[in-house]
Amino acid sequence: MVVAIRPSDMALDALWTWEDLWDIPEDGNLYEIIDGELYVMAPPIPVHQEILTRSFRAFDRAAEFHGAGKVYVAPIGVKLSERDIVEPDLIFIARERLSIILQKVVDGAPDIVLEIFSPSTRLKDVNSKAVLYARSGVREYWQIDPRHRSVVVLSLTNGAYVPTPIEDGVARSAVLPGVAISISGLFADLT
Numbered sequence: 001m002v003v004a005i006r007p008s009d010m011a012l013d014a015l016w017t018w019e020d021l022w023d024i025p026e027d028g029n030l031y032e033i034i035d036g037e038l039y040v041m042a043p044p045i046p047v048h049q050e051i052l053t054r055s056f057r058a059f060d061r062a063a064e065f066h067g068a069g070k071v072y073v074a075p076i077g078v079k080l081s082e083r084d085i086v087e088p089d090l091i092f093i094a095r096e097r098l099s100i101i102l103q104k105v106v107d108g109a110p111d112i113v114l115e116i117f118s119p120s121t122r123l124k125d126v127n128s129k130a131v132l133y134a135r136s137g138v139r140e141y142w143q144i145d146p147r148h149r150s151v152v153v154l155s156l157t158n159g160a161y162v163p164t165p166i167e168d169g170v171a172r173s174a175v176l177p178g179v180a181i182s183i184s185g186l187f188a189d190l191t
Contacts, residue, residue, distance in 0.1 A: 017082050018105075030075060034128050036083040041121060044074075044089075047146055047190050048116050052089050054186055055114055055144070059092055062178030069094040069111070069176075070101070077105040078113075080136040086129065090114035090142075092176055109133070111175050114142035130154070134161050140175040149187045 015036025024031060030041040044052070052073060059071045074087050091110035093100060100108035113133055115125045125143060133141050134156060141154040141161060151171040154161035164174060166183070173179035 015083055018079055018085055021077075021085055030087055032087055033083060033085045034124070034132055039124070041087075042118070044116075044118065048089075048118060050190060051116050051144060051146060051186060055090055055116075055142075055181065058179055058181050059090060059112075059114075059173075059176065062173075062176050063092060066177055067095065068092075069096075070098060072106070078110060079105045079107050080109060080132060084132055084136070086132070088113045089116045094175075109136040109138045111138070112140045112142065112173065113138045114144065116144045116146065119147070130161060134159060140164075140173060142171070142173075144186070146187070146190070149183070151181065151183050151186065 016033045016038045017036070018033075020038075021031060021033060028043070030043065032039045032041065056071060056073050063069055063071050069092060071090065071092050074089050076091065077085055077087060078091060079085050085105070088110070091106065091114070092112035093106065094111045097108070097111065100106055115121075115129060117125050122145070130141060137156065139156050141156075143152040143154065144150075151166065153164040153166070153171050153173065155164050155174055164172070169183050171181045171183060
């Protein structure tokens with residue numbers, strides 16, 4: 001379950017920041033800050049991790065083959081602003097923008113973000129994160145829904161996301177050449 005929380009010593013109108021995130025004790029939970037609100041997330045389930053592994057292979061092969069940039073999987077902090085720090089499931093950063101990768105965090109919008117929905121994060125991923133990623137300039141946002149066995153690829157056009165057509169059951173990236181994921185193959189043999 002995703003829960004927005006406030007520490008007891010903060011005023012009700014106080015917003016969480018990047019610095020506050022580092023003050024949270026290690027407790028095994030995953031945390032994100034969106035618009036200054038702290039969210040606690042449950043750890044991913046095995047099906048989520050299998051989909052992430054399959055997706056990573058496709059993205060990493062394409063990035064390496066084309067020398068296009070770097071691909072990372074969660075947990076990795078992405079700082080989009082002082083009050084927006086997220087941990088996407090997968091990110092791609094183009095070679096010419098690798099300078100946003102710092103020691104503790106990716107400081108800026110990745111070129112591609114991929115999120116795998118879970119029952120507890122679906123609404124946040126579809127709504128809040130889509131708005132945040134568009135506002136921050138993420139060029140392509142992949143949404144993978146295991147429950148509905150669907151993939152939506154959104155391309156940033158004039159500040160808003162537009163769905164990219166899925167042809168022949170294959171999701172393709174316009175940002176990273178060579179990424180082509182068979183939707184039926186992505187969900188094959190998963191329960």
